[in-house]
Amino acid sequence: GGSILFKRIDGRIDDILKLSEDELIRIRGREISMIFQEPNAALDPLYRVGDQVAEAILSHRLSEMLDRAIESLKEEIKNGNGGFSSKLQLWAYNEMKKNPNALKLRLMRKLPIIGKIISKKLNQVVRDEIIGLLRLMEIPDPERVVDSYPHELSGGMQQRIVIAIALACSPLLLLADEPTTSLDVTVQAQILDLITRLKERFGASIIYITHDMGVIAEISDRVAVMYAGNVVEIAPVIELFKKPLHxxxxxxxxxxxxxxxxxxxxxxxxxxxxxxxxxxxxxxxxxxxxxxxxxxxxxxxxxxxxxxxxxxxxxxxxxxxxxxxx
Known part of the structure; x- marks a missing residue:
């Protein structure tokens, strides 16, 4: 008989427990996102970092990326720099705006040469977005890192990639599950500082799950203490440390x-x-x-x-x- 109420981007208040799977898919990553505890388990070792960030962007921001690609192609054609390739991409992206799953587009994208041409500008726009996002994560040399595999990066860098994926669509709520547990103390401090600054930049609320009271004191505004699955106390962080009750x-x-x-x-x-x-x-x-x-x-x-x-x-x-x- 419980409920989980969530205020959506459009202002609606929905009970998460009553939403369909399709509605939940639209929320996950777009309005609610998550930073996992073990970055090397959260990232797929078979895919490059850029592809994994791109998946989040293309799942929820495809229309925005298409608009950027269309504007860039129009500018190329206007300046006389666009030939058949630019015109084909422009047509394809306008069709994708109408219906991303249109049969003719799916068939064309399966043709090796045509598919490569159609994807060119969109891939470039998404790649530029990813590089900018990695730069926000304070990752050095993002142009190189975007093409790297997870195992080629340190634990701290992997966690920054996980944070980039979580923030790729500017969610309203970010769930952070012990995101610094597997990192050494110096890197922990850097990641906590990064999360705090990114919270202000993206305007997201963060639910930070941790057993580390030092971390709670450093980054929290309000604390809920749980024991054996039950919430036993809720208070502003300063009041909780100065005057605990439970x-x-x-x-x-x-x-x-x-x-x-x-x-x-x-x-x-x-x-x-x-x-x-x-x-x-x-x-x-x-x-x-x-x-x-x-x-x-x-x-x-x-x-x-x-x-x-x-x-x-x-x-x-x-x-x-x-x-x-x-």
Whole structure:
């Protein structure tokens, strides 16, 4: 009975769970995109980097690329530089604008020579777009990298390619799943800095999935803490670090290694999600657990304007905070 509401580019608000597969295909990569955890697993080793970025562009921005190619061809013909090849491409692109899957176009593109001619200008326009995108990713020598295979690039460069693919269509929402886990510390910092700057440039919202509290402190505006599949606390990042409410959030912050201090781990073990604990899933490990915690699942309650917690130790906004929480 749940729902996932998403505000589309045109302003409509749709429930993602009720959309058809065709509608989801139009959203994926165009309005919602993803940066994966392992770049060498996300990239296809058999295809050049440029081809993989081009796939994202041609899937959602074909009409835009055709318009650029058409304008370039018109300029060539106007200046007397366009012969039969330019006129054939111009005709083909205008037909593609009407119907990209027209039978006559598909048949012509299968002819070796004609197909190569038809694709020439469009390929050039897309390649220029990709090189510009790689330059935005701060990739040195993008003209060379665009023709490289993933295995020829470092882990940091591979992750920049994955980010380029994710941002190729200027999505509204970017999901970043531990995008720096497999990288060394120096490259991690570079990638985080890049993502932060690109967020401002592209105007995208980012949901950053991570277990690294240092990363959260550095790049987040708002944090949702999850335990065993449930959201237990939501707060602005500064408020969460200064005044954590949920016992699990407190335990997480106390477990951060500090120079000169002994390491403090969270007692107990992570629950089996096939057969999770009843009530609050954290109660077997919680030092403040009450009988109620074992029986009732706590609801997410608003404690302050932007701070929510799912814990029986606290009342809602109208009830104030539980005085025995510390």
């Amino acid at each position: 016992p699990y959030t407190k335990a997480l912050l106390e477990a951060i290694p500090r120079p000169g201090a002994s390491f403090k781990s969270i007692p107990g073990t992570v629950p089996n999600l096939v057969n999770p604990p009843s009530g609050c899933r954290f109660h077997p490990r919680c030092p403040y657990a009450m009988p109620k915690c074992r029986k009732e699942v706590p609801e997410l309650q608003r404690i302050t304007k932007e701070h929510y917690v799912a814990c029986h130790l606290y009342g809602g906004e109208d009830h104030g905070e539980h005085s025995n929480s510390d």
